[in-house]
Amino acid sequence: MEMDKTDKKYTNGEITVFWHPKKCIHATTCYRELIEVFNPRKRPWVNMDGAPTEEIIRVVKLCPTQALSFKYNKELAPVNTPETAPVLCEARVMEDGPLVLKGEFRIYDTDGQELRHMKMTSLCRCGASETLPFCDGTHRKIGFTGK
Amino acid sequence: MDDNQEIRNNAPEVRIEPGGPIVLKGYFTFRDSSGNIITGEQEIYLCRCGGSKNKPFCDDTHKIIGVPG
Numbered sequence: 001m002e003m004d005k006t007d008k009k010y011t012n013g014e015i016t017v018f019w020h021p022k023k024c025i026h027a028t029t030c031y032r033e034l035i036e037v038f039n040p041r042k043r044p045w046v047n048m049d050g051a052p053t054e055e056i057i058r059v060v061k062l063c064p065t066q067a068l069s070f071k072y073n074k075e076l077a078p079v080n081t082p083e084t085a086p087v088l089c090e091a092r093v094m095e096d097g098p099l100v101l102k103g104e105f106r107i108y109d110t111d112g113q114e115l116r117h118m119k120m121t122s123l124c125r126c127g128a129s130e131t132l133p134f135c136d137g138t139h140r141k142i143g144f145t146g147k
Numbered sequence: 148m149d150d151n152q153e154i155r156n157n158a159p160e161v162r163i164e165p166g167g168p169i170v171l172k173g174y175f176t177f178r179d180s181s182g183n184i185i186t187g188e189q190e191i192y193l194c195r196c197g198g199s200k201n202k203p204f205c206d207d208t209h210k211i212i213g214v215p216g
Binding site: 092 | 192193195
């Protein structure tokens with residue numbers, strides 16, 4: 001399928017769902033079937049953690065206009081890296097909030113000292129946390145906005 | 148070297164720069180707040196002062212407004 005610059009993609013690590021807004025006629029099938037994943041009131045409107053892969057595939061296939069499509073990630077061309085390399089770490093930017101790190105990573109504080117091993121943490125992006133470099137929720141109090 | 152140790156050695160590095168950004172370096176998945184995802188070997192600088200005009204990325208605004216800690 002030809003990609004358009006308005007197209008978006010969402011993945012859960014196993015499959016990638018493509019959304020082609022120009023093809024969408026708002027038939028509402030996707031969110032009537034699976035609001036946990038396809039919720040037009042949320043941003044991003046597709047939450048790939050909202051249902052098992054098989055369920056997402058079932059609903060994508062119901063889309064009457066092919067505005068939704070999917071591919072298995074193993075079929076997609078790997079970017080920059082050998083296909084065999086497992087992804088150990090995800091860094092996720094929360095809108096108006098912190099940076100969330102999940103998985104395996106090594107983290108070094110401002111003095112260069114490695115911090116204790118952790119599998120998940122949130123790092124301050126607003127600059128106002130009292131527990132820097134970590135998030136303490138202060139971004140809400142100060143009304144931090146940031147993509 | 149056990150498997151866990153090997154995994155940790157291959158894990159990406161996160162550095163908190165004094166007075167500066169968060170530096171992420173290595174092989175990882177980066178997901179921005181719009182849901183765009185990039186997986187691969189990469190090095191990115193993320194704003195930590197809250198003042199960048201190019202969020203989530205650092206644009207050196209911290210040099211003007213400063214980052215505490």
